[in-house]
Structure formats: C-alpha cells, structure tokens
Amino acid sequence: STVKGLADSGERFDGSPLRILIVHARWNESVIKPLVEGSVQVMLASGVKRENIVIETVPGSYELPMACSRLIAASQVQASATADDLMGASSLLDSSTSSAPSSSASPSSGTFSACIAIGVLIKGSTQHFEYISEAVSHGLMRIQLDTGVPVIYGVLNCNTDEQALQRAGVGREQKGHNHGEDWGKAAVELGVKTAR
Numbered sequence: 345s346t347v348k349g350l351a352d353s354g355e356r357f358d359g360s361p362l363r364i365l366i367v368h369a370r371w372n373e374s375v376i377k378p379l380v381e382g383s384v385q386v387m388l389a390s391g392v393k394r395e396n397i398v399i400e401t402v403p404g405s406y407e408l409p410m411a412c413s414r415l416i417a418a419s420q421v422q423a424s425a426t427a428d429d430l431m432g433a434s435s436l437l438d439s440s441t442s443s444a445p446s447s448s449a450s451p452s453s454g455t456f457s458a459c460i461a462i463g464v465l466i467k468g469s470t471q472h473f474e475y476i477s478e479a480v481s482h483g484l485m486r487i488q489l490d491t492g493v494p495v496i497y498g499v500l501n502c503n504t505d506e507q508a509l510q511r512a513g514v515g516r517e518q519k520g521h522n523h524g525e526d527w528g529k530a531a532v533e534l535g536v537k538t539a540r
C-alpha cells in the first residue's frame with residue numbers, strides 16, 4: 345500500500361451535537377461541487393444534522409479567510425449574547441440576586457463547532473496562484489488559532505484540471521479519491537475534540 349494517506353483514528357466521533365460552517369469558492373465549480381458534496385455526505389453519516397450544516401459561498405479562494413473570519417465571529421457574538429440573556433438578572437453585577445454562583449450558560453446553537461474552507465486553485469499561466477495560495481493558507485491558520493474554531497484546509501492547489509478532478513473523485517483518466525470526504529471527517533473529529 346502507499347505510504348501517503350489519512351489513517352483512521354479508530355475512534356468513532358458522534359457528530360450529532362455539532363454545527364458546521366462550510367465556506368466554498370465558486371471558481372472551478374465542476375470540482376468544487378463534488379468536494380462540498382463529499383464533505384456533507386460524510387458529516388451526515390457521522391450524525392451531523394443537515395440543518396446544522398451552514399453553507400456559504402464566495403467568488404474565489406482569496407475571499408475564503410475574510411468570509412470564514414466574519415461568519416465565525418458573528419456566530420460567537422450571537423452565542424455570547426445568548427449566554428448573557430441566559431445569565432439575565434442572575435449576573436454577578438446585579439446586587440438584587442443572591443451570591444449563589446450562576447449556572448454556566450450552555451453555548452447557543454449559534455456557535456460553529458468547526459469550519460471547512462473549500463477552494464480549488466489551478467495553476468494558470470501567471471503567478472496569481474502562488475500569491476493566493478500562500479495568503480489563503482496563512483489566513484485560514486490564523487483564523488482557527490485566533491477564534492478557537494477549527495478551520496479545515498479544503499483548498500486544492502493543482503497544476504492541472506485533471507489533478508483537481510481526481511482529488512474530487514471525478515477524474516477523467518482515473519476517478520481518484522474525493523478529498524472532501526477527508527475534510528468532512530476532520531471537521532467532525534476536531535469539532536468533537538475541541539468541545540471536550
């Protein structure tokens with residue numbers, strides 16, 4: 345067997361409590377579509393509820409970090425606002441309540457457990473590809489570390505159409521393996537592990 349490839353962790357992860365954000369670019373749609381579909385199917389099979397998979401699109405891969413950053417931040421603001429509502433009059437600042445410690449408010453359904461950023465960069469004749477690819481990967485890494493929400497790197501960086509198609513499992517010469525499935529698995533695993 346080949347050395348390369350994702351090893352199964354052996355643990356089964358229950359996706360049922362998770363809320364996942366998918367942000368995908370619209371460049372190279374014929375590759376994007378199977379990648380998104382593959383990640384959604386794997387997450388549904390792990391128990392993630394369809395209504396808890398939020399899908400947003402952006403023009404190209406270069407827009408992925410901004411969209412992921414704003415959508416994650418908005419969900420966290422909404423969640424903390426909800427938490428404040430839950431705290432209500434029992435907040436420590438309110439002198440009229442007893443000094444009993446308030447219950448820790450459970451996060452609202454608004455927060456995302458994980459995010460998958462999906463884009464397909466196919467090397468054209470210009471250097472455009474390199475500049476986008478580098479900026480996007482650094483941007484997405486910063487977002488997940490800053491927000492604490494795992495951002496799965498679903499950006500294909502390919503030299504040819506065929507390479508991209510094969511990594512979406514729809515290659516013309518060889519079908520290949522749909523990497524979207526790996527990203528869906530990673531989103532569930534990280535969503536569960538970072539919630540512990």
Ligand SMILES: O=c1[nH]c(NC[C@H](O)[C@H](O)[C@H](O)CO)c([N+](=O)[O-])c(=O)[nH]1
Pocket residue numbers: 369370371372403404405406407463464465466467468472473476
């Ligand atoms: O997602 C992609 N965006 C691409 N360019 C658009 C870029 O992501 C931005 O949308 C654009 O530069 C405007 O910011 C691509 N190429 O140029 O080759 C590409 O292959 N894939």
